[in-house]
Amino acid sequence: MTFTDFKTYFQANQGHYADLAWDDPHQLTASELRAVRASLQTFQRGESSEGHYLYARAKQLGDDEYTAAMRLFIKEEQTHAAVLGRFLDQQGIARLRGHWLDSVFRGLRRVLGLEHTLRVLLVAEVVAAVYYRALFSATYSGLLQQICRRIMLDEEMHLNFQCFALRHLAAARGGAGGWLRRQVYRGLMAGAALAAYATSRSALKAGGYGLFSFCAAIAAEYARTERMQRADGLIAVRGGQPVGPAVPVGPVGAWQWPSQQLRAAQ
Ligand SMILES: [Fe+2]
Numbered sequence: 001m002t003f004t005d006f007k008t009y010f011q012a013n014q015g016h017y018a019d020l021a022w023d024d025p026h027q028l029t030a031s032e033l034r035a036v037r038a039s040l041q042t043f044q045r046g047e048s049s050e051g052h053y054l055y056a057r058a059k060q061l062g063d064d065e066y067t068a069a070m071r072l073f074i075k076e077e078q079t080h081a082a083v084l085g086r087f088l089d090q091q092g093i094a095r096l097r098g099h100w101l102d103s104v105f106r107g108l109r110r111v112l113g114l115e116h117t118l119r120v121l122l123v124a125e126v127v128a129a130v131y132y133r134a135l136f137s138a139t140y141s142g143l144l145q146q147i148c149r150r151i152m153l154d155e156e157m158h159l160n161f162q163c164f165a166l167r168h169l170a171a172a173r174g175g176a177g178g179w180l181r182r183q184v185y186r187g188l189m190a191g192a193a194l195a196a197y198a199t200s201r202s203a204l205k206a207g208g209y210g211l212f213s214f215c216a217a218i219a220a221e222y223a224r225t226e227r228m229q230r231a232d233g234l235i236a237v238r239g240g241q242p243v244g245p246a247v248p249v250g251p252v253g254a255w256q257w258p259s260q261q262l263r264a265a266q
């Protein structure tokens with residue numbers, strides 16, 4: 001597998017939001033709005049990055065295929081922002097111009113080099129992968145469920161893409177300081193999970209997650225990304241052949257159908 005496989009995947013994946021059911025008549029009820037409004041605004045804002053800094057960092061690697069894949073990845077995140085933004089507009093929910101959590105993550109991404117930037121991004125993507133699972137189950141909006149389902153599919157490949165790049169960067173750097181680095185980013189992951197829980201608790205609750213089950217889901221997903229970064233870890237591109245051992249390992253990915261029953265907001 002190479003970065004060309006990810007570029008090809010991202011190219012083929014464009015336009016898969018074109019047939020969303022925008023004519024879905026369901027308007028979120030008052031209780032659904034109470035549950036999901038604030039976190040939807042926050043995540044829509046978080047998806048909105050222009051990606052200039054990330055793109056510039058990726059370009060420094062000097063691999064044209066990686067740069068092209070990164071450009072398409074950023075475009076896909078912007079599509080998430082556009083689709084969620086349109087949903088907010090349709091539901092009469094204002095878009096945010098900024099959010100402190102988003103500012104913290106943007107700031108953290110901009111220090112140090114590409115590897116650090118990707119590791120901070122990975123933490124945010126793990127939070128997103130679990131959040132959209134919860135959001136899927138948090139309302140009776142068929143349109144929102146459709147959006148969540150597609151974003152979950154995308155986010156899983158985003159995690160794989162970042163892990164594939166991180167594996168390359170780690171191999172180039174050598175193994176020094178690996179244990180300490182892992183603990184630092186695990187700490188960041190834990191902090192991000194708690195911050196996300198604090199700011200999105202009502203949506204997570206409506207989607208069937210309490211603090212413990214949310215943190216457990218985050219831990220499982222983050223552990224999966226750690227395994228993918230190992231030299232013998234399995235990394236797959238949807239529609240392509242996995243790279244790594246022949247037998248898949250680890251828990252299922254974020255894209256798979258949520259195991260929770262469909263629930264409505266209280
Ligand atoms: Fe996204």
Ligand SMILES: [Fe+2]
Nearest residue numbers: 077125155158
């Ligand atoms: Fe993503």
